[in-house]
Amino acid sequence: MTDNASNTPKANGQGQAMWGGRFSAKPAELMQAINVSIGFDKRLWAQDLAGSRAHARMLMNQGVISSHDGEEILEGLARVEDELLSGTFPFRDEYEDIHMNIEARLRELIGPTAGRLHTARSRNDQVAVDFRLWVRDACDRTVGQLEALQKALLAQAEAYADALMPGFTHLQPAQPVTFGHHLMAYVEMFGRDAGRFRDARVRMNECPLGAAALAGSPFPIDRHQTATALGFDRPTANSLDSVSSRDFALEALSAASITATHLSRLAEEIVLWTTPMFGFIKLTDAFTTGSSIMPQKKNPDAAELVRAKVGRILGSLTTLTVVMKGLPLAYSKDMQEDKVPTFEAFDALELSLLAMAGMIADLTPNTQNMAKAAGAGFSTATDLADWLVRTLNMPFRDAHHVTGSAVKTAEGLGVDLADLSLEQFQAIEPQITNAVYAVLTPAASAASRMSYGGTAPAQVRAQIARWKELLA
Numbered sequence: 001m002t003d004n005a006s007n008t009p010k011a012n013g014q015g016q017a018m019w020g021g022r023f024s025a026k027p028a029e030l031m032q033a034i035n036v037s038i039g040f041d042k043r044l045w046a047q048d049l050a051g052s053r054a055h056a057r058m059l060m061n062q063g064v065i066s067s068h069d070g071e072e073i074l075e076g077l078a079r080v081e082d083e084l085l086s087g088t089f090p091f092r093d094e095y096e097d098i099h100m101n102i103e104a105r106l107r108e109l110i111g112p113t114a115g116r117l118h119t120a121r122s123r124n125d126q127v128a129v130d131f132r133l134w135v136r137d138a139c140d141r142t143v144g145q146l147e148a149l150q151k152a153l154l155a156q157a158e159a160y161a162d163a164l165m166p167g168f169t170h171l172q173p174a175q176p177v178t179f180g181h182h183l184m185a186y187v188e189m190f191g192r193d194a195g196r197f198r199d200a201r202v203r204m205n206e207c208p209l210g211a212a213a214l215a216g217s218p219f220p221i222d223r224h225q226t227a228t229a230l231g232f233d234r235p236t237a238n239s240l241d242s243v244s245s246r247d248f249a250l251e252a253l254s255a256a257s258i259t260a261t262h263l264s265r266l267a268e269e270i271v272l273w274t275t276p277m278f279g280f281i282k283l284t285d286a287f288t289t290g291s292s293i294m295p296q297k298k299n300p301d302a303a304e305l306v307r308a309k310v311g312r313i314l315g316s317l318t319t320l321t322v323v324m325k326g327l328p329l330a331y332s333k334d335m336q337e338d339k340v341p342t343f344e345a346f347d348a349l350e351l352s353l354l355a356m357a358g359m360i361a362d363l364t365p366n367t368q369n370m371a372k373a374a375g376a377g378f379s380t381a382t383d384l385a386d387w388l389v390r391t392l393n394m395p396f397r398d399a400h401h402v403t404g405s406a407v408k409t410a411e412g413l414g415v416d417l418a419d420l421s422l423e424q425f426q427a428i429e430p431q432i433t434n435a436v437y438a439v440l441t442p443a444a445s446a447a448s449r450m451s452y453g454g455t456a457p458a459q460v461r462a463q464i465a466r467w468k469e470l471l472a
Helices: 029-035 038-061 067-086 098-118 123-159 179-204 223-229 239-244 247-273 301-324 333-362 367-374 381-392 396-413 422-428 434-439 442-448 457-471
Strands: 164-169 172-178
Touching: 038 067, 038 098, 038 123, 038 223, 038 333, 067 098, 098 123, 123 179, 123 239, 123 247, 123 333, 123 457, 164 179, 164 367, 164 442, 172 179, 172 367, 172 442, 179 247, 179 457, 247 301, 247 333, 301 333, 367 442, 381 396, 381 434, 381 442, 396 422, 434 442
Parallel strands: none
Antiparallel strands: 164 172
């Protein structure tokens, strides 16, 4: 995609039909190989047609081209679209990119009038608007996929709002929580991810069409008309910035990388939870595979692949960041390298979101195993300390010390805190009464966490109801 603001491209029959006037020789084969982008930017064909239609209508309205020529161009673009939809469009490397392929085909279909379409337009602003439209569409799709994943999580969280499981810090049992509460943590994360894509969309929703090569156009164009026609809020305000910025893609890739990180964390937990050592959940054959040598294996390969996709997506962000680093204004051919990493990142993200939504809907929790594990590792120790503060009016640091002593005693006896006798408790702190046993079960621990956003089932259900309303 090279600078080209020529108003009437001429065919020369040498494979450089659209910009050949300045050149007398064909490009070297290696130059053609490194320069051509139609192999990947053909994905922009729908956006390119949309931009061309908006541009043609604006040129007609402004009297820059005649209504007759404009209508002929629009009819020709409709024929091009039919070919693209039917798979009969003749993509050709000699025309480098999607823009020149469409323009060349338009010329074959309607003749020299096709050349008027490029009036007041450059490939620089043409690709800028096409790419913005594509990234904007990708952000919208991703928000929809995130919301579908949130709904799958909500369904499981509602079904298991009371199911006890251990909450971890440092991957060590910390305090009892519920499975519903744990899943709702990811609903929150993915909600913020969707917000980041929405925010990015707001900032990218300015139209660069009409900036031309870099300096704007001497024709009496109406950039507000084309911006409105393409669903943008307004035209971009600086022609140099319009054609040389790709921060809209960087921001979208940043949001994608954060989303992929959240997906990877959830995928890791699915991998752990399906192991016999945890035994917290089961996945059906739909999202697992076997081993070529070990017949007993049932591997959570879908989760493992989602876990790995963050590398590809973060790599795309890094790639585009390095491409843009240090580029002087305005357009440089380096920027042709913006599309492949962006396409690859959103392809990987879409697959990951769809797979994760499928796994969440597919999994079945083993509530007995989770409940048993919820009491492991003296997970109600903090509840004992809190009881000492509430009931005996003990300073928390003193209560922490007493609880530590109780844990040490129980550990030495090989029992849990709830298994210590009252005499054993009173040997540590004489004021302890039988009432302490009411807080030493995992169920009581979870139920007591009634602070806003806590793990008490009533709080979990309140958050589920809030999110259902938000996603309705």
